[in-house]
Amino acid sequence: xxxxxxxxxxxxxxxxxxxxxxxxxxxxxxxxxxxxxxxxxxxxxxxxxxxxxxxxxxxxxxxxxxxxxxxxxxxxxxxxxxxxxxxxxxxxxxxxxxxxxxxxxxxxxxxxxxxxxxxxxxxxxxxxxxxxxxxxxxxxxxxxxxxxxxxxxxxxxxxxxxxxxxxxxxxxxxxxxxxxxxxxxxxxxxxxxxxxxxxxxxxxxxxxxxxxxxxxxxxxxxxxxxxxxxxxxxxxxxxxxxxxxxxx
Amino acid sequence: xxxxxxxxxxxxxxxxxxxxxxxxxxxxxxxxxxxxxxxxxxxxxxxxxxxxxxxxxxxxxxxxxxxxxxxxxxxxxxxxxxxxxxxxxxxxxxxxxxxxxxxxxxxxxxxxxxxxxxxxxxxxxxxxxxxxxxxxxxxxxxxxxxxxxxxxxxxxxxxxxxxxxxxxxxxxxxxxxxxxxxxxxxxxxxxxxxxxxxxxxxxxxxxxxxxxxxxxxxxxxxxxxxxxxxxxxxxxxxxxxxxxxxxxxxxxxxxxxxxxxxxxxxxxxxxxxxxxxxxxxxxxxxxxx
Ligand SMILES: Nc1ncnc2c1ncn2[C@@H]1O[C@H](COP(=O)(O)OP(=O)(O)OP(=O)(O)O)[C@@H](O)[C@H]1O
Ligand SMILES: [Mg+2]
Numbered sequence: 001x002x003x004x005x006x007x008x009x010x011x012x013x014x015x016x017x018x019x020x021x022x023x024x025x026x027x028x029x030x031x032x033x034x035x036x037x038x039x040x041x042x043x044x045x046x047x048x049x050x051x052x053x054x055x056x057x058x059x060x061x062x063x064x065x066x067x068x069x070x071x072x073x074x075x076x077x078x079x080x081x082x083x084x085x086x087x088x089x090x091x092x093x094x095x096x097x098x099x100x101x102x103x104x105x106x107x108x109x110x111x112x113x114x115x116x117x118x119x120x121x122x123x124x125x126x127x128x129x130x131x132x133x134x135x136x137x138x139x140x141x142x143x144x145x146x147x148x149x150x151x152x153x154x155x156x157x158x159x160x161x162x163x164x165x166x167x168x169x170x171x172x173x174x175x176x177x178x179x180x181x182x183x184x185x186x187x188x189x190x191x192x193x194x195x196x197x198x199x200x201x202x203x204x205x206x207x208x209x210x211x212x213x214x215x216x217x218x219x220x221x222x223x224x225x226x227x228x229x230x231x232x233x234x235x236x237x238x239x240x241x242x243x244x245x246x247x248x
Numbered sequence: 249x250x251x252x253x254x255x256x257x258x259x260x261x262x263x264x265x266x267x268x269x270x271x272x273x274x275x276x277x278x279x280x281x282x283x284x285x286x287x288x289x290x291x292x293x294x295x296x297x298x299x300x301x302x303x304x305x306x307x308x309x310x311x312x313x314x315x316x317x318x319x320x321x322x323x324x325x326x327x328x329x330x331x332x333x334x335x336x337x338x339x340x341x342x343x344x345x346x347x348x349x350x351x352x353x354x355x356x357x358x359x360x361x362x363x364x365x366x367x368x369x370x371x372x373x374x375x376x377x378x379x380x381x382x383x384x385x386x387x388x389x390x391x392x393x394x395x396x397x398x399x400x401x402x403x404x405x406x407x408x409x410x411x412x413x414x415x416x417x418x419x420x421x422x423x424x425x426x427x428x429x430x431x432x433x434x435x436x437x438x439x440x441x442x443x444x445x446x447x448x449x450x451x452x453x454x455x456x457x458x459x460x461x462x463x464x465x466x467x468x469x470x471x472x473x474x475x476x477x478x479x480x481x482x483x484x485x486x487x488x489x490x491x492x493x494x495x496x497x498x499x500x501x502x503x504x505x506x507x508x509x510x511x512x513x514x515x516x517x518x519x520x521x522x523x524x525x526x527x528x529x530x531x532x533x534x535x536x537x
Binding site for chain 2: 066067068087088089091092093098100104106107108109113116117118119121161162165
């Protein structure tokens, strides 16, 4: 799969492969509407970020795609099929991998169990050996309780877990948050590697500098609306202006 | 010293009932998000069933132990399928109320059928009397209950830690929503886990029958202490439930020995202390605010 640098996918790309397409999605918590008419698409092998300040609705969007947040209107389709009322586990089995903002590592499971808990849903999923090769520290600590790892290691574990599942779309919720620069860099490398394997990545980020080093395109989210959609070059040249606009 | 050992044994045997039942409560709460108020009534039902099996079919303790456990599993499965299931999507309070209602119905049905006075149940053959070791005299049955419940807890522990099903139950107990998002069909495990939790309460009831007064009300005090156990161990923690179960049993036994009327109070003092120092319980996960 080739890299995409264009801001909008072409019609043929849209028709083929594991494409995520969100159309006019709105979401509520009770009476409060937190997403309004959000539309976006992510192609295989493409890294797309969702940038926005605290409370913009980024996590809610990821949770809606995962089927965890149900109070929504609009459509979400994956691989050409509308997800509708599909359960979160059905979505995961269809190849959507969730890496939550709190990393979601189980304290009552060992590192190895954290990795092997999810079912393998794809034949070209990473094997456990591949995971350990890529992340030697997870091998070293495989019998430790998952939450005994450092924050950065937990982040690696959370990402490795969905790669071992064989997810074809990764929903990454602020993976760089609270981590040292060298670890953030490592996460960047992993994202590029995943991308090279044709996996689609929807990356929620507040670390704009980091976002611009890995992403092909960006959506800016403010108060639950997509206010701008632009490719990485445009994003980089207008960063200061855009951040000011977002109030970040 | 001999008194100390005797109280310890007594504590471990009562602790065994608490640990087994709290273990059931913990897996049910973890996987379904239901606080099963009827757990005490199920414990009572287990004990009553043992006496009824003896009276009507002449089946003694050793037959009752597996049979009642199995019957209570079926009872739990039916309860989940017919009632609990329908409220799972609503606020957890609804299932709390439902199981509270089930408790009232079960207790009254037993009262109606078997009256309010205690039903006699013998200590099983082979476990009567005491073992004398010099100045130390230990109840054979208490010894049996202590060892047996530790073994059952260990077996459940092995099941939970060494099998894939156990791994799924642990993961779902810790965070059911996250497990769903990782491709686990948590719903499939809901019914067997509920039945399993109820079966453990029933098993505790059978074990209690020979040395607790068996009557319709025996579960009402039990459930209160059980909630204290769960709070002390940490809601949703499986290891916490077991450790706190034995701990509370010990506190109760020593309380009865040295501070008779205050033994119940001591349990709640312990609970208050734990909550003050570790609000999530001894093994509970501290929630990030
Ligand atoms: N469970 C909830 N109940 C009610 N309102 C909520 C809930 N979760 C989030 N919100 C509100 O919805 C809005 C969007 O929240 P969301 O968590 O999606 O934002 P976010 O962009 O991920 O923010 P952050 O950068 O802080 O993670 C916020 O105003 C938030 O207060
Ligand atoms: Mg968020």
